[in-house]
Amino acid sequence: xxxxxxxxxAVVEGDSDASVELTKKAMDAGISATEIxxxxxxxxxxxxxxxxxTQEIFxxxxxxxxxxxxxxxxxLRPELSKSKTxxxxxxxxxxxEGDAHDIGKNLVKMMLEQNGWEVTxxxxxxxxxxxxxxxxxxxxxxxxxSALLTVTIHAMDDIIKTLKAAGLxxxxxxxxxxxxxxxxxxxxxxxxxxxxxxxxxxxxxxxLISR
Amino acid sequence: MSEKGGPDREIGVFQSHRHFWNNLPGxxxxxxxxxxxxxxxxxxxxxxxxxxxxxxxxxxxxxxxxDTIRAYQDLPLLNGDxxxxxxxxxxxxxxxxIIGCHLYSLGRGASMVANPADIEPGDLAQHLRYLLDNLDExxxxxxxxxxxxxxxxxxxxxxxxxxxxxxxxxxMVGALLGHENFIERMLKPADNKDFLNxxxxxxxxxxxxxxxxxxxxxxxxxxxxxxxxGLWAPGLNIRAQEDEAxxxxxxxxxxxxxxxxxxxxxxxxYSTFHMHSGYVMSVYNWRDFSKKxxxxxxxxxLDLNGPAVEDLMGTLLEINSEKPLIxxxxxxxxxxxxxxxxxxxxGSVLHYSxxxxx
Numbered sequence: 372x373x374x375x376x377x378x379x380x381a382v383v384e385g386d387s388d389a390s391v392e393l394t395k396k397a398m399d400a401g402i403s404a405t406e407i408x409x410x411x412x413x414x415x416x417x418x419x420x421x422x423x424x425t426q427e428i429f430x431x432x433x434x435x436x437x438x439x440x441x442x443x444x445x446x447l448r449p450e451l452s453k454s455k456t457x458x459x460x461x462x463x464x465x466x467x468e469g470d471a472h473d474i475g476k477n478l479v480k481m482m483l484e485q486n487g488w489e490v491t492x493x494x495x496x497x498x499x500x501x502x503x504x505x506x507x508x509x510x511x512x513x514x515x516x517s518a519l520l521t522v523t524i525h526a527m528d529d530i531i532k533t534l535k536a537a538g539l540x541x542x543x544x545x546x547x548x549x550x551x552x553x554x555x556x557x558x559x560x561x562x563x564x565x566x567x568x569x570x571x572x573x574x575x576x577x578x579l580i581s582r
Numbered sequence: 583m584s585e586k587g588g589p590d591r592e593i594g595v596f597q598s599h600r601h602f603w604n605n606l607p608g609x610x611x612x613x614x615x616x617x618x619x620x621x622x623x624x625x626x627x628x629x630x631x632x633x634x635x636x637x638x639x640x641x642x643x644x645x646x647x648x649d650t651i652r653a654y655q656d657l658p659l660l661n662g663d664x665x666x667x668x669x670x671x672x673x674x675x676x677x678x679x680i681i682g683c684h685l686y687s688l689g690r691g692a693s694m695v696a697n698p699a700d701i702e703p704g705d706l707a708q709h710l711r712y713l714l715d716n717l718d719e720x721x722x723x724x725x726x727x728x729x730x731x732x733x734x735x736x737x738x739x740x741x742x743x744x745x746x747x748x749x750x751x752x753x754m755v756g757a758l759l760g761h762e763n764f765i766e767r768m769l770k771p772a773d774n775k776d777f778l779n780x781x782x783x784x785x786x787x788x789x790x791x792x793x794x795x796x797x798x799x800x801x802x803x804x805x806x807x808x809x810x811x812g813l814w815a816p817g818l819n820i821r822a823q824e825d826e827a828x829x830x831x832x833x834x835x836x837x838x839x840x841x842x843x844x845x846x847x848x849x850x851x852y853s854t855f856h857m858h859s860g861y862v863m864s865v866y867n868w869r870d871f872s873k874k875x876x877x878x879x880x881x882x883x884l885d886l887n888g889p890a891v892e893d894l895m896g897t898l899l900e901i902n903s904e905k906p907l908i909x910x911x912x913x914x915x916x917x918x919x920x921x922x923x924x925x926x927x928x929g930s931v932l933h934y935s936x937x938x939x940x
Binding site for chain 2: 385426428429430431432434435438468469470471472474477496520522523526550551552553567
């Protein structure tokens with residue numbers, strides 16, 4: 372008999388060994404990947420998200436929980452892909468030109484993936500033209516722009532203007548985030564959403580595409 | 583001596599800085615934040631869009647010295663109530679470069695980042711031990727020393743020199759290992775505690791030697807030294823910081839970082855520790871830090887996305903009841919809110935902002 376609470380707990384405690392072992396046991400017991408993901412792994416990340424927002428836990432615990440979840444999802448992926456469950460959405464993310472900081476971006480990516488998003492990561496120091504060509508050629512619901520440096524957040528404005536000039540602005544929703552980014556800056560550059568951290572980014576992404 | 587205010591004004595400034603370190607009530611100092619505009623290398627990286635790996639050969643000492651002299655030639659000695667200080671090329675992540683990380687220049691980002699060194703984790707302690715014993719041979723250490731020597735000769739008679747921006751032992755180890763790797767190791771202390779403590783200890787010692795070298799080369803100012811905020815003190819005076827605090831929990835901060843901050847600041851007569859408002863109420867254990875170390879002052883930069891000034895005031899007042907406090911406002915709104923609360927502070931305060939709000 373699988374104790375599902377233990378699997379949720381393994382994610383909350385960031386215990387990758389336990390999350391993998393308990394996921395294997397659940398699969399051996401014939402429980403579907405969708406059920407394992409939806410009923411025990413994701414609730415663990417929801418708990419972690421709430422604890423992070425109230426500062427009961429901090430960045431390291433969030434990172435470890437996301438890693439524990441990721442390790443378990445690797446086991447579920449073959450079955451999940453067979454079930455042809457569509458992703459929650461398609462998200463393309465990158466750190467803007469002139470900025471090479473990626474810890475925040477990587478965490479947003481992890482949180483989105485754990486919430487069922489298909490994420491394309493363009494990396495760091497990405498020029499506006501690159502964002503533009505990816506949006507033109509691909510099919511994405513949301514473009515996420517990250518920056519840590521005060522001087523580089525203006526690149527977000529340039530990217531949005533470049534997309535507008537290319538007639539691509541309406542093809543995608545745009546989310547912005549990073550230490551120097553504020554809601555008022557997001558409004559000023561006409562971004563569709565601002566997220567103060569990775570947990571909020573996952574939540575706002577969901578609400579953006581359900582509008 | 584000063585183009586603005588004259589000798590009497592300067593004598594008053596020295597006196598107010600002495601009072602500041604003693605945290606006397608009613609000492610309120612103000613100045614403009616302007617140090618970002620005074621690093622010619624930072625300006626050059628932006629203007630010339632210098633992007634990619636940044637090696638020691640790219641740091642042209644003669645040009646940089648000339649550019650720095652030009653940047654300071656029209657400046658008065660005083661910036662509000664503090665001294666205008668010269669810092670050598672603070673856009674360079676000096677400590678990370680000295681310990682072997684690769685620097686990457688960000689062009690329009692007007693900044694640099696440090697990427698992990700090409701050294702196996704198992705060899706890092708040996709590498710750092712050798713470095714500590716042979717710092718004078720290190721190319722970045724030499725560049726930094728030569729830079730201070732040149733600036734002291736060119737500008738030292740007019741302006742005080744302060745230590746450059748140096749990130750702390752946690753930042754150094756984080757840069758060496760990669761920040762996520764560092765965090766994951768801290769979370770598995772059974773396998774990593776001794777390993778990390780040795781690296782942090784060696785980095786703290788390299789930090790101290792590097793800071794002292796700069797102060798020696800700068801030759802001091804009027805019988806003392808100035809820190810990066812332009813505060814003069816009659817002894818070795820540095821600014822210390824640890825940005826890695828943004829990535830750790832209070833527990834990890836206490837276990838891994840705090841002991842080395844104590845070691846670092848205890849090596850100087852007057853140390854001021856820089857913190858961010860986003861973490862000052864949670865991660866930075868400034869209470870224990872104040873009790874366990876000889877730290878003289880604390881500084882809080884108000885983050886754009888940090889708590890509102892009103893929410894921070896309890897913590898700021900508590901800090902100031904123990905130590906002199908430097909508050910850096912990022913926006914005019916923050917500066918205005920701080921200014922309104924100035925009469926509430928029980929000790930000495932230096933408030934800087936982009937606009938001068940005396």
